[in-house]
Amino acid sequence: MKNYTNPTIAAIQAAPELFNLEKSLEKAATLTKEAAAKGADIVVFPESYLPAYPRGMNFGAIIGSRTDAGRSDFIRFVENSVVVPSEETEYLGEIARNNNVYLIMGITERDSKWSDTTLYCTVLFFSPDGKLLGKHRKLKPTGSERLIWGEGDGSTMPVFDTPFGKIGALICWENYMPLARAAMYSKGVQIYLAPTADMRESWQSTLRHIAMEGRCFVAGVNQYVTKSMYPEDLACYAELENAPDEMSKGGSAIVDPLGNYLVEPSWGREEILITTFDLDKITAAKFDFDPVGHYARNDIFQLQVNEEKQEPRKNFN
Structure with a gap:
């Protein structure tokens, strides 16, 4: 294995200032600084941390019908989403630079090239x-x-070779897509990030399975969110009337390449989960199982991935 430096990783189990991009960026800066002060080399935030994972909301939509109130909330969600690149991404870069960390941030992205409202x-x-x-959609x-997100394509499935190992990510239930995982393994991912909104106990089995299947370190990162954190001036706030007080209870965890917890799941609070990876454990784990090496059987199975960027008007001048 290449001579990498063992990294310290921080998984940020926290909520943003929901539907407020500016204040959420400020909170991200504070949390990253705190993680760096604890020695983190890599800092990972949950799925759609900016500006929110709108759990419990339907934006006034049922099959065959949408409401004006729901459209109003969608406008607010769009306006607080992140254009890439933008002043907001410059600010995130400053956070990474000021704290000397690899920063991995979950966002809702607004596509300013083809459609200013496709997220x-x-x-x-x-x-x-x-x-x-780079980014992964x-x-x-x-x-x-x-209702709120479009589909990414194969052009944004990167694995980055860093001094701390090869880092990549799949988001939430993408991790149930066997061929998506296989594509990550084929790129040699060693630090596999799984930002999510899944707080079920069964998700823990997924994290541990991926670690064992990919013989990689896995960090699952979820938000901790309560109903009181939602802005009461949302047009469809009444949708949350029957929602539980604890909207997302967390469950972030960090797992080693043999499926053992390095950091047990955290429930019921905002917390920074932090640990140091011994990358030699990847080599030890691949002694008896290497999914893209001696266990691959490439004579029988082959994986094809279309990594071409799909652009709606690429054939027009």
């Missing part, structure tokens, strides 16, 4: 010098998420 569930990767290394929003 994507995206993960951004920043290096310690503040550079935006969620390939398939789940269930009602399709």
Whole structure:
């Protein structure tokens, strides 16, 4: 294995200032600084931390009908989403640079090139010098998420080779897509990030399975959110009337390449989960199982991934 430096990673289990991009960026800066002070080299935030994962909301939509109030809340969600690149991504780069960390941030991305209102569930990767290394767009929003997010394509499935190992991410239920995981393994991912909104106990089995299947370190990162954190001036706030007080109870955890917890799941609070990876454990784990090496059987199975960027008007001048 390449001579990497063992990294310290921080998984940020926290809520943003929901539907307020400016204040959420400020909170992200504070939390990143706190993680860096604890020795973090890599800092990971949850799915759609900016500006919110709008759990419990339907934006006034039922099959065959939408409401004006729901459209109003969607406007607010769009206006607080993140254009890439933008002043907001420059600020995130400054956070990474000021704290000398790799910063991995879950956002809702607004596509300013083709459609100013099409949104994507995206993960951004920043290096310690503040550079935006790239992004991953969620390939398939789940269930009602399709109301608010479009689909990513194969052009944003990066794995970055860093001094701390090869880092990549899949978002939430993308991690149930076997071929998406196989694509990550084929790129040699060693630090596999799984920002999510899934707080179920069964999600823990997924994190541990991926670690064992990919023989990689896995950090699952979720938000902790209460109903009281939602702005009461949302047009569809009444949608939350019957929602539980604890909207997302967390469940962030960090797992080693043999499926053992390095940090047990955290429930019921905002918390920074932090640990140091011994990258030699990847080599030890691959002694008896290497999914893209001696266990791959490439004579039988082959994986094809279309990594071409799909642009709606690419054939027009």
